[in-house]
Amino acid sequence: DAGVIQSPRHEVTEMGQEVTLRCKPISGHDYLFWYRQTMMRGLELLIYFNNNVPIDDSGMPEDRFSAKMPNASFSTLKIQPSEPRDSAVYFCASRPAQGGGELFFGEGSRLTVL
Amino acid sequence: GESVGLHLPTLSVQEGDNSIINCAYSNSASDYFIWYKQESGKGPQFIIDIRSNMDKRQGQRVTVLLNKTVKHLSLQIAATQPGDSAVYFCAEIPPRTGRRALTFGSGTRLQVQP
Numbered sequence: 001d002a003g004v005i006q007s008p009r010h011e012v013t014e015m016g017q018e019v020t021l022r023c024k025p026i027s028g029h030d031y032l033f034w035y036r037q038t039m040m041r042g043l044e045l046l047i048y049f050n051n052n053v054p055i056d057d058s059g060m061p062e063d064r065f066s067a068k069m070p071n072a073s074f075s076t077l078k079i080q081p082s083e084p085r086d087s088a089v090y091f092c093a094s095r096p097a098q099g100g101g102e103l104f105f106g107e108g109s110r111l112t113v114l
Numbered sequence: 115g116e117s118v119g120l121h122l123p124t125l126s127v128q129e130g131d132n133s134i135i136n137c138a139y140s141n142s143a144s145d146y147f148i149w150y151k152q153e154s155g156k157g158p159q160f161i162i163d164i165r166s167n168m169d170k171r172q173g174q175r176v177t178v179l180l181n182k183t184v185k186h187l188s189l190q191i192a193a194t195q196p197g198d199s200a201v202y203f204c205a206e207i208p209p210r211t212g213r214r215a216l217t218f219g220s221g222t223r224l225q226v227q228p
Contacts, residue, residue: 004157033215043158043203043218056215091157100165101146101207103216105157 004106006092012112018080021109024073025094033103034067034077035091043091049075050097082113122201124223133191135222137204142185144206148216149178149189153200161189161202191224199226 005024013019025032033048047057052069060067064083069075079086089110093103127133139147145166150158164171164178164187171178177190187204201223205216 035218042220045215045217048215093157100148100163101216102148102160102163103158105159107155107157 004092004094004104006090006106006109008109009107010110010112012114013082014114015083016081017113018078019082019086019111019113021077021090021092021111023075023077023092023106025075025092026104027073028096029094029104030097031095032069032075033093033095034075035093035105036088037091037108038088046077046090079111082111084113087111087113122221122223124225126225126227127194129194129196129226129228131194133189133194133198133224133226135189135191135202135224137187137189137219137222139185139187139204139206139219140217141206141208142182144208146207147178147180147187148205148207149176149187150203150205150218151198151200152203152221158203194224194226196226196228199224 004026007022031050034046035043036046037043044059046059047067048055049069065079067077089108091105091108093105095103148163149161151161152158162173162176162178164180169180175192179188191198201221203221204219207216
């Protein structure tokens with residue numbers, strides 16, 4: 001399996017622009033997670049889905065952030081409008097319903113908002 | 115590029131020595147714990163896990179110890195190698211009635227001197 005695939009790997013944009021990050025989970029995995037990693041706050045859970053349904057979005061910073069999972073093989077995290085404080089590495093992870101809870105992470109999308 | 119911050123506690127060891135990385139977790143009801151390794155520019159990778167009904171688990175060159183009394187986890191790496199240089203995170207999952215998502219600690223940077 002190719003693992004969790006994220007795109008883009010790097011994104012540089014200007015404040016106010018819309019940013020869309022994409023994730024393809026591992027086939028057959030029922031759970032999908034979006035995490036954000038920053039110097040100050042470490043790895044934070046933003047939202048997670050089970051069978052394409054959002055279960056917990058309490059980590060989403062504010063209304064500028066939205067996430068969707070239209071089908072089992074694709075999810076997006078959108079920021080509109082983006083701000084410099086959104087600069088971070090955004091990770092997508094997935095896991096199967098069975099098993100202990102190990103998450104399989106993608107390589108991350110590094111976002112820089114100028 | 116770096117994906118984690120500059121303010122992490124750092125453990126510096128000589129190649130061939132044993133390393134012990136410690137972690138204090140937050141939720142006394144958490145029933146599952148994982149150690150992850152994150153190399154620069156990559157996503158976190160699973161190392162080893164342990165359930166709350168155990169106090170020790172061994173893998174290849176790694177051992178995890180769990181002390182529920184003081185909510186403490188440790189990761190022991192035997193015969194540390196330069197390839198072990200990375201940031202190490204402990205993560206916990208709250209009990210079944212709670213969020214089924216991993217909550218990560220702040221991380222420890224391991225530097226292996228050749």
